[in-house]
Amino acid sequence: MFDFLEGYDLLGAFWVTVKLTVYSALGSLLWGTLLAGMRVGPVPLMRGFGTAYVNIVRNIPLTVIIVFSSLGLFQTLQVTLGGGDDFEVINFRLAVLSLALYTAAFVCEALRSGINTVPTGQAEAARALGLSFTQVLRLVILPQAFRSVVNPLANVLIALTKNTTVAAAIGVAEAAFLMKDMIEAEAQLILISAIFAFGFICLTLPTGLLLGWVSKKVAVKR
């Protein structure tokens, strides 16, 4: 029944999916945190930039962003992100960049709602000690905010995992790219779809369960 799978590197394709997910998750976490910092900060210019960024980026389809990164950044502007002339590396890096920039908007908003759960008194007490704005954010507000948004961030991470399939549009050889190949070459449409659906569930279900447990574990008691 599964004979047709021979000759296809299923694990390899899913490994690319995992790598896309992990790198973009780290990038979006970093950039999203900075954006959230800007949006709650005292500098009007940064607040404006954060707000504009989130509202523009989260409303553009991911496909458009990823295709633009390839056609616009790479082919027109020759941005290779240090990938030399290896298309595979360049496309992979462009996909990570696009996914990170896109997902950061959602990370920022999840985090900002977490910041709103931290009582004002925490920031006041920190300021009264003489901590600077960035210290207050870094040492007091964000650690508490992150703990309250583990579940929403898990949602974002699951969505990101599935969004990596869009990278197939610029030829990154991840799971969905292989699936398209297989569907074209084999007469096993339903079985192939089921295999890939199962593969993604294997990635995302444990993520959700693990982070759900972490969320309870790190919750701040008041």
Added chain:
Amino acid sequence: MSGVSVTKAAEDAVPAANDLVVLSNVNKHFGALHVLQDIDLTIARGEVVVVIGPSGSGKSTLCRTINRLETIDSGAISIDGKPLPQEGKELARLRADVGMVFQSFNLFAHKTVLENVMLGQLKVRKTDKQGATEKARSLLDRVGVASQADKYPSQLSGGQQQRVAIARALAMDPKVMLFDEPTSALDPEMINEVLEVMQQLARDGMTMVVVTHEMGFARSAANRVVFMADGKIVEEAAPDQFFSNPRSDRAKDFLSKILHH
């Protein structure tokens, strides 16, 4: 007459070296509410000033303007001869010298008691870790919660949390301590343990501004009582004089309502 006014003017120009906190002609509005009206208040080094008055009289706001947690619309505030700067590094430095204790404690919920008392030392004073730990432990011992050092704030009673908050403020070696209704959120049985710490602090010569409803504390620990109503300082007097012989009708009315039961 003219001689008197000249002396007065000369005094205004050169504030006495002993004046630590000086508010002059401070005004603040919350929308249409004129919450601080022409406040003039001078607090000398080592003085304990208790601010009392009915709810909504502006006493908490007054306390919070001193370290600029509330901005003011006009007037001037200076601490140890330096006017309060705008938000920024300079203000942060000044706030480090002003200890603040809040009604709702505001201990950092994600840090242990010990870490709460160490944070300011490590990040603002740049004390080394060992020195900060030692100081934190000795301060926790001083306020009587040394045995709770490794617990989280939510595991402590209100009275214990407030004493930790006092230790956290003391860890910065502040020039002045502000107390914004420190016992108002406490169960009655825990009020005394906090007041005792504050009385000890007053005896040790700390400069203190205390907004409170605890008249017993005002009587026993204050050098001066400031009575506020409707955004104004209505009366200032030594506690004995204020409680036994208030001059203003507003203060008489206030005292008659609270001292009978």
